[in-house]
Amino acid sequence: MLIPLVNSELIISYYFGAFLPVDSIFSTQGIMVMLLAAYALAMWMFLTSAPKVHTIMVSDLEVAKQFYEGLLNLSVAEVPLHYYYNYEQVLGTSGVDPMYLSTTTATNPQLRGSEGLWYQLKKNTQLHIISGASFGPNNRQRHVCFDRQCLDEILLRVQARRLKYKIRRNKPLNFLVKDIEERVIEMAEVNN
Incomplete structure (x- = not known):
């Protein structure tokens, strides 16, 4: 019977990376999506406070x-x-x-x-x-x-x-x- 040795840090970073794909967030497309979301939020706040x-x-x-x-x-x-x-x-x-x-x-x-x-x-x-x-x-x-x-x-x-x-x-x-x-x-x- 073999017992695999697994590093707990590796498991945590694996699961964290699965839920938060850092490489796609900081891509050109990810930055554009974040900018559009920020603009939409700013316009919503502007128009609702008017x-x-x-x-x-x-x-x-x-x-x-x-x-x-x-x-x-x-x-x-x-x-x-x-x-x-x-x-x-x-x-x-x-x-x-x-x-x-x-x-x-x-x-x-x-x-x-x-x-x-x-x-x-x-x-x-x-x-x-x-x-x-x-x-x-x-x-x-x-x-x-x-x-x-x-x-x-x-x-x-x-x-x-x-x-x-x-x-x-x-x-x-x-x-x-x-x-x-x-x-x-x-x-x-x-x-x-």
Whole structure:
């Protein structure tokens, strides 16, 4: 009967090498896979730490500024970093009723994703106000949003500030609110 003499270090390095192929990790392909994984992790961390942005189209930016800063007391926010790099959400206006959109939208070619007004709605939620909505009946200011959660937050602020408002429709949400100068502002949710 023969008893093989086996070095315990040899067995450990054999098993370790079976689970962690060091030579393939440090190959060109292995390094590329590690770099891609690191890049994916960095992008995931960047995008998940970015604030959620709700966009509202308004008829008049100056009236909107008076309403959101003056009446709702929202603080001005910095433009999120991901808007500088064109990661912004594009408004899906293809399914929007044309009565909500302005036919004479003036755009400034020098302004990009940071165009408009930026407000802090909650801790990690921002409000982006842009022009582009049409005026309502009787030259009524109109604020159009594609996100129900955004309008719910604004309605809660309107109620907390004890402003005059009237809910016209619940699905999709549509309500009227008066500002300091007794202008009626229509807040409308648009479904895509």
